[in-house]
Amino acid sequence: MRWLVLFFGGVLVAPFEVNAPDKHLLALRGHSAVLGCEFTPDLNLSNLVVTWQREEDSQVVHSFYYQQDQLERQSPEYHSRTSLFVTELHKGNASIRIAAVSWKDAGRYLCIVSNTKGTGRASMEVTYGALYSEPRLSIHLNSSALTVEFETEGFPKPEVIWVDEHDQTLSCPLELLKHTEDGLYLIKSRYEVKKQVVNVTFTLKNHLLNQNIHRPVTFSYDENIKSNPGTATVVVLSLVCIVLLIGVIWLTLVRRKKLGSTGATNHNHQCNT
Incomplete structure (x- = not known):
């Protein structure tokens, strides 16, 4: 951020400024997006007012004043989806996080900030994208x-x-x-x-x-x-029948083997007695 320094009666004064570091932001469907906004800080937050709104229709995205969120006028589309970095406000960070991004969030946004040093605004554009699913x-x-x-x-x-x-x-x-x-x-x-x-x-x-x-x-x-597309069905059914027949034969042989083994054991036991 560049500062224009003014000189008044031997005192250096930096003008109030609001700036969006990224003029364009790509937001991914279902993810959170952080819209950056910086302003000339003032340690006294009692007079700080931060307002985020849509530029095209002025609908309110988020408001902060009296040192707390004021969401009475917030657009229903953003209910429970927005938050400021409150602990960073004294450093001049008025960025906003929007959760669960959808296609409706694409468009231009205004960050409007005022405090004892002045009032200013910055604009930025949000573009929406969604990864294609597995084909x-x-x-x-x-x-x-x-x-x-x-x-x-x-x-x-x-x-x-x-x-x-x-x-x-x-x-x-x-x-x-x-x-x-x-x-x-x-x-x-x-x-x-x-x-x-x-x-x-x-x-x-x-x-x-x-x-x-x-x-x-x-x-x-x-x-x-x-x-003859029906042939494919016949082939599949024939394969299934063959597999079932092999399974039946295998089970029969296993059962006979077990019976034969049991008989042999009983015969040896009788001879030993």
Whole structure:
């Protein structure tokens, strides 16, 4: 912080100043965000007034005066979510912590401070971001083609890329739906293939949060299954039946072995007597 020093009657006086160290803040969904604000301190806090509010609509985020929080006019969206660093106020720290950040917290904020030395304000902008969840894979098979699809949620809108085994970019449709309730984008992206061997990589990039997700998909399938999807079910049921049959045979052999062992023990005991 730079100070402009004034000279009055042989006394050095620093002008009152309010400053936001970071003009832009990236807030992560569900985490706490600290909006920084500094002011020219005064050891006497009895006249200190600190007000945080939204710049676009002037709704009150947090208020402090008479040496305590005054939250009667606080916007309901911030109830039980804001706090000042009260023990740091005498040092000129009027920063505020906002807990459980959501998409509604994005926007411009004003830090307004006044004390016996003067009144001032500083503004800053909060940007909201949410990491994309682990992509959910689904595979759909019909008579004409096979479709590989990934689905995930996050914010903001990402860059989605599909590449084949030769690192060639593939053209794939991207379905984008915004959830207004939680402020997340629901992403559905799919790749359709008519070959029996699938070897592709799904890549999602959230540039705001430097998040990169790479998910390779490699498998092959029988052409008979594609022409008759019911075949897959029959194959699975047949395998299950075989496994059950092997289990029954194994249990029968074990039981016979135990019975034979018991009989032999009884015979030896009778001979010894």
